[in-house]
Amino acid sequence: MRKYILTSPRFTGEINVLYGLDGRLLFIDFLKCDLNEEQTDYFKSKLPAIFKDNFIEAFGNSKLSVVEEGYTVSFEQWWNRYNIKHNKARCIALWNKMSEADQVNAYFKMGNYERHLALNTWKNKADPDTYLRQRYWESEWK
Incomplete structure:
Protein backbone atom coordinates (compact mmCIF):
# COMPACT_ATOMS: atom_id res chain seq x y z
CA MET A 1 0.00 0.00 0.00
CA ARG A 2 1.08 3.52 -0.71
CA PHE A 30 -11.29 14.90 0.72
CA LEU A 31 -12.84 14.98 4.21
CA LYS A 32 -9.83 16.58 5.89
CA CYS A 33 -9.60 19.55 3.51
CA ASP A 34 -11.58 22.55 2.41
CA LEU A 35 -11.83 22.42 -1.40
CA ASN A 36 -14.32 24.08 -3.67
CA GLU A 37 -15.99 22.06 -6.43
CA GLU A 38 -13.50 23.24 -9.07
CA GLN A 39 -10.52 22.16 -6.95
CA THR A 40 -12.11 18.79 -6.22
CA ASP A 41 -12.72 18.18 -9.92
CA TYR A 42 -9.12 19.20 -10.66
CA PHE A 43 -7.70 16.59 -8.29
CA LYS A 44 -10.03 13.88 -9.54
CA SER A 45 -8.96 14.55 -13.11
CA LYS A 46 -5.23 14.69 -12.36
CA LEU A 47 -4.72 11.74 -10.01
CA PRO A 48 -3.66 8.74 -12.07
CA ALA A 49 -5.79 5.60 -11.73
CA ILE A 50 -2.59 3.53 -11.91
CA PHE A 51 0.39 4.64 -9.83
CA LYS A 52 3.32 5.90 -11.84
CA ASP A 53 6.86 6.42 -10.52
CA ASN A 54 6.12 10.03 -9.69
CA PHE A 55 2.46 10.95 -9.91
CA ILE A 56 3.21 14.51 -8.75
CA GLU A 57 4.28 15.22 -12.34
CA ALA A 58 0.61 15.05 -13.34
CA PHE A 59 0.02 18.28 -11.42
CA GLY A 60 2.55 20.34 -13.40
CA ASN A 61 3.86 23.48 -11.69
CA SER A 62 1.37 23.45 -8.80
CA LYS A 63 2.59 24.20 -5.28
CA LEU A 64 1.46 20.79 -4.11
CA SER A 65 3.42 19.07 -1.34
CA VAL A 66 3.33 15.27 -1.17
CA VAL A 67 4.34 13.10 1.76
CA GLU A 68 4.34 9.30 1.53
CA GLU A 69 3.17 7.50 4.63
CA GLY A 70 2.56 3.90 5.60
CA TYR A 71 -1.12 2.94 5.80
CA THR A 72 -2.74 0.62 8.27
CA VAL A 73 -6.30 -0.31 9.16
CA SER A 74 -7.13 -1.21 12.73
CA PHE A 75 -9.27 -4.17 13.65
CA GLU A 76 -11.84 -1.80 15.18
CA GLN A 77 -12.14 0.14 11.90
CA TRP A 78 -12.81 -3.07 10.02
CA TRP A 79 -15.13 -4.47 12.71
CA ASN A 80 -17.25 -1.32 12.80
CA ARG A 81 -17.54 -1.16 9.01
CA TYR A 82 -18.43 -4.85 8.66
CA ASN A 83 -21.23 -4.24 11.14
CA ILE A 84 -22.11 -7.83 12.03
CA LYS A 85 -21.05 -8.41 15.61
CA HIS A 86 -20.47 -12.19 15.78
CA ASN A 87 -17.36 -14.14 16.85
CA LYS A 88 -15.24 -11.12 17.74
CA ALA A 89 -12.54 -13.16 19.48
CA ARG A 90 -12.14 -15.41 16.41
CA CYS A 91 -12.03 -12.34 14.17
CA ILE A 92 -9.33 -10.67 16.26
CA ALA A 93 -7.18 -13.81 16.10
CA LEU A 94 -7.62 -14.03 12.31
CA TRP A 95 -6.97 -10.29 11.87
CA ASN A 96 -3.74 -10.45 13.88
CA LYS A 97 -2.41 -13.24 11.64
CA MET A 98 -3.04 -11.20 8.47
CA SER A 99 -0.41 -9.03 6.78
CA GLU A 100 -0.98 -5.26 6.81
CA ALA A 101 -1.63 -5.41 3.06
CA ASP A 102 -4.36 -8.04 3.56
CA GLN A 103 -5.89 -5.98 6.36
CA VAL A 104 -6.09 -2.90 4.14
CA ASN A 105 -7.51 -4.94 1.26
CA ALA A 106 -10.04 -6.65 3.54
CA TYR A 107 -11.25 -3.20 4.58
CA PHE A 108 -11.30 -1.37 1.26
CA LYS A 109 -12.47 -4.21 -0.95
CA MET A 110 -15.41 -4.89 1.35
CA GLY A 111 -17.35 -2.49 -0.88
CA ASN A 112 -17.23 -5.03 -3.73
CA TYR A 113 -18.83 -7.64 -1.49
CA GLU A 114 -21.43 -5.17 -0.21
CA ARG A 115 -22.40 -4.19 -3.79
CA HIS A 116 -22.74 -7.88 -4.65
CA LEU A 117 -25.08 -8.38 -1.70
CA ALA A 118 -27.11 -5.30 -2.66
CA LEU A 119 -27.63 -6.74 -6.14
CA ASN A 120 -28.39 -10.24 -4.81
CA THR A 121 -30.76 -9.46 -1.99
CA TRP A 122 -31.58 -13.12 -1.45
CA LYS A 123 -28.04 -13.65 -0.08
CA ASN A 124 -27.18 -13.03 3.56
CA LYS A 125 -23.97 -11.34 4.59
CA ALA A 126 -21.41 -13.85 5.84
CA ASP A 127 -20.29 -13.88 9.44
CA PRO A 128 -17.22 -11.67 9.85
CA ASP A 129 -14.89 -14.56 10.69
CA THR A 130 -16.00 -16.31 7.47
CA TYR A 131 -15.20 -13.12 5.49
CA LEU A 132 -11.68 -13.12 6.95
CA ARG A 133 -11.00 -16.86 6.95
CA GLN A 134 -12.20 -17.37 3.36
CA ARG A 135 -10.56 -14.14 2.15
CA TYR A 136 -13.75 -12.76 0.59
CA TRP A 137 -11.96 -9.56 -0.45
CA GLU A 138 -10.07 -11.57 -3.09
CA SER A 139 -13.27 -12.74 -4.80
CA GLU A 140 -14.55 -11.12 -7.98
CA TRP A 141 -18.03 -10.25 -6.79
CA LYS A 142 -20.44 -9.48 -9.61
Missing part, protein backbone atom coordinates in the same frame (compact mmCIF):
# COMPACT_ATOMS: atom_id res chain seq x y z
CA LYS A 3 -0.57 6.38 1.14
CA TYR A 4 0.11 9.97 0.15
CA ILE A 5 -0.83 13.13 1.97
CA LEU A 6 -1.22 16.12 -0.33
CA THR A 7 -1.18 19.71 0.93
CA SER A 8 -0.99 23.09 -0.77
CA PRO A 9 -1.14 26.77 0.13
CA ARG A 10 -4.16 26.95 -2.21
CA PHE A 11 -6.40 25.01 0.21
CA THR A 12 -6.60 24.24 3.91
CA GLY A 13 -6.19 20.74 5.28
CA GLU A 14 -4.95 17.66 3.47
CA ILE A 15 -6.00 15.18 0.83
CA ASN A 16 -5.26 11.50 1.50
CA VAL A 17 -4.66 9.23 -1.48
CA LEU A 18 -4.26 5.45 -1.22
CA TYR A 19 -2.87 3.13 -3.90
CA GLY A 20 -3.02 -0.67 -3.61
CA LEU A 21 -0.15 -3.12 -3.96
CA ASP A 22 -1.05 -3.52 -7.63
CA GLY A 23 -0.62 0.24 -8.14
CA ARG A 24 -4.33 0.95 -8.62
CA LEU A 25 -5.98 3.93 -7.00
CA LEU A 26 -8.14 2.67 -4.11
CA PHE A 27 -9.24 5.74 -2.25
CA ILE A 28 -9.22 9.56 -2.27
CA ASP A 29 -10.22 11.26 0.99
Whole structure:
Protein backbone atom coordinates (compact mmCIF):
# COMPACT_ATOMS: atom_id res chain seq x y z
CA MET A 1 0.00 0.00 0.00
CA ARG A 2 1.08 3.52 -0.71
CA LYS A 3 -0.57 6.38 1.14
CA TYR A 4 0.11 9.97 0.15
CA ILE A 5 -0.83 13.13 1.97
CA LEU A 6 -1.22 16.12 -0.33
CA THR A 7 -1.18 19.71 0.93
CA SER A 8 -0.99 23.09 -0.77
CA PRO A 9 -1.14 26.77 0.13
CA ARG A 10 -4.16 26.95 -2.21
CA PHE A 11 -6.40 25.01 0.21
CA THR A 12 -6.60 24.24 3.91
CA GLY A 13 -6.19 20.74 5.28
CA GLU A 14 -4.95 17.66 3.47
CA ILE A 15 -6.00 15.18 0.83
CA ASN A 16 -5.26 11.50 1.50
CA VAL A 17 -4.66 9.23 -1.48
CA LEU A 18 -4.26 5.45 -1.22
CA TYR A 19 -2.87 3.13 -3.90
CA GLY A 20 -3.02 -0.67 -3.61
CA LEU A 21 -0.15 -3.12 -3.96
CA ASP A 22 -1.05 -3.52 -7.63
CA GLY A 23 -0.62 0.24 -8.14
CA ARG A 24 -4.33 0.95 -8.62
CA LEU A 25 -5.98 3.93 -7.00
CA LEU A 26 -8.14 2.67 -4.11
CA PHE A 27 -9.24 5.74 -2.25
CA ILE A 28 -9.22 9.56 -2.27
CA ASP A 29 -10.22 11.26 0.99
CA PHE A 30 -11.29 14.90 0.72
CA LEU A 31 -12.84 14.98 4.21
CA LYS A 32 -9.83 16.58 5.89
CA CYS A 33 -9.60 19.55 3.51
CA ASP A 34 -11.58 22.55 2.41
CA LEU A 35 -11.83 22.42 -1.40
CA ASN A 36 -14.32 24.08 -3.67
CA GLU A 37 -15.99 22.06 -6.43
CA GLU A 38 -13.50 23.24 -9.07
CA GLN A 39 -10.52 22.16 -6.95
CA THR A 40 -12.11 18.79 -6.22
CA ASP A 41 -12.72 18.18 -9.92
CA TYR A 42 -9.12 19.20 -10.66
CA PHE A 43 -7.70 16.59 -8.29
CA LYS A 44 -10.03 13.88 -9.54
CA SER A 45 -8.96 14.55 -13.11
CA LYS A 46 -5.23 14.69 -12.36
CA LEU A 47 -4.72 11.74 -10.01
CA PRO A 48 -3.66 8.74 -12.07
CA ALA A 49 -5.79 5.60 -11.73
CA ILE A 50 -2.59 3.53 -11.91
CA PHE A 51 0.39 4.64 -9.83
CA LYS A 52 3.32 5.90 -11.84
CA ASP A 53 6.86 6.42 -10.52
CA ASN A 54 6.12 10.03 -9.69
CA PHE A 55 2.46 10.95 -9.91
CA ILE A 56 3.21 14.51 -8.75
CA GLU A 57 4.28 15.22 -12.34
CA ALA A 58 0.61 15.05 -13.34
CA PHE A 59 0.02 18.28 -11.42
CA GLY A 60 2.55 20.34 -13.40
CA ASN A 61 3.86 23.48 -11.69
CA SER A 62 1.37 23.45 -8.80
CA LYS A 63 2.59 24.20 -5.28
CA LEU A 64 1.46 20.79 -4.11
CA SER A 65 3.42 19.07 -1.34
CA VAL A 66 3.33 15.27 -1.17
CA VAL A 67 4.34 13.10 1.76
CA GLU A 68 4.34 9.30 1.53
CA GLU A 69 3.17 7.50 4.63
CA GLY A 70 2.56 3.90 5.60
CA TYR A 71 -1.12 2.94 5.80
CA THR A 72 -2.74 0.62 8.27
CA VAL A 73 -6.30 -0.31 9.16
CA SER A 74 -7.13 -1.21 12.73
CA PHE A 75 -9.27 -4.17 13.65
CA GLU A 76 -11.84 -1.80 15.18
CA GLN A 77 -12.14 0.14 11.90
CA TRP A 78 -12.81 -3.07 10.02
CA TRP A 79 -15.13 -4.47 12.71
CA ASN A 80 -17.25 -1.32 12.80
CA ARG A 81 -17.54 -1.16 9.01
CA TYR A 82 -18.43 -4.85 8.66
CA ASN A 83 -21.23 -4.24 11.14
CA ILE A 84 -22.11 -7.83 12.03
CA LYS A 85 -21.05 -8.41 15.61
CA HIS A 86 -20.47 -12.19 15.78
CA ASN A 87 -17.36 -14.14 16.85
CA LYS A 88 -15.24 -11.12 17.74
CA ALA A 89 -12.54 -13.16 19.48
CA ARG A 90 -12.14 -15.41 16.41
CA CYS A 91 -12.03 -12.34 14.17
CA ILE A 92 -9.33 -10.67 16.26
CA ALA A 93 -7.18 -13.81 16.10
CA LEU A 94 -7.62 -14.03 12.31
CA TRP A 95 -6.97 -10.29 11.87
CA ASN A 96 -3.74 -10.45 13.88
CA LYS A 97 -2.41 -13.24 11.64
CA MET A 98 -3.04 -11.20 8.47
CA SER A 99 -0.41 -9.03 6.78
CA GLU A 100 -0.98 -5.26 6.81
CA ALA A 101 -1.63 -5.41 3.06
CA ASP A 102 -4.36 -8.04 3.56
CA GLN A 103 -5.89 -5.98 6.36
CA VAL A 104 -6.09 -2.90 4.14
CA ASN A 105 -7.51 -4.94 1.26
CA ALA A 106 -10.04 -6.65 3.54
CA TYR A 107 -11.25 -3.20 4.58
CA PHE A 108 -11.30 -1.37 1.26
CA LYS A 109 -12.47 -4.21 -0.95
CA MET A 110 -15.41 -4.89 1.35
CA GLY A 111 -17.35 -2.49 -0.88
CA ASN A 112 -17.23 -5.03 -3.73
CA TYR A 113 -18.83 -7.64 -1.49
CA GLU A 114 -21.43 -5.17 -0.21
CA ARG A 115 -22.40 -4.19 -3.79
CA HIS A 116 -22.74 -7.88 -4.65
CA LEU A 117 -25.08 -8.38 -1.70
CA ALA A 118 -27.11 -5.30 -2.66
CA LEU A 119 -27.63 -6.74 -6.14
CA ASN A 120 -28.39 -10.24 -4.81
CA THR A 121 -30.76 -9.46 -1.99
CA TRP A 122 -31.58 -13.12 -1.45
CA LYS A 123 -28.04 -13.65 -0.08
CA ASN A 124 -27.18 -13.03 3.56
CA LYS A 125 -23.97 -11.34 4.59
CA ALA A 126 -21.41 -13.85 5.84
CA ASP A 127 -20.29 -13.88 9.44
CA PRO A 128 -17.22 -11.67 9.85
CA ASP A 129 -14.89 -14.56 10.69
CA THR A 130 -16.00 -16.31 7.47
CA TYR A 131 -15.20 -13.12 5.49
CA LEU A 132 -11.68 -13.12 6.95
CA ARG A 133 -11.00 -16.86 6.95
CA GLN A 134 -12.20 -17.37 3.36
CA ARG A 135 -10.56 -14.14 2.15
CA TYR A 136 -13.75 -12.76 0.59
CA TRP A 137 -11.96 -9.56 -0.45
CA GLU A 138 -10.07 -11.57 -3.09
CA SER A 139 -13.27 -12.74 -4.80
CA GLU A 140 -14.55 -11.12 -7.98
CA TRP A 141 -18.03 -10.25 -6.79
CA LYS A 142 -20.44 -9.48 -9.61
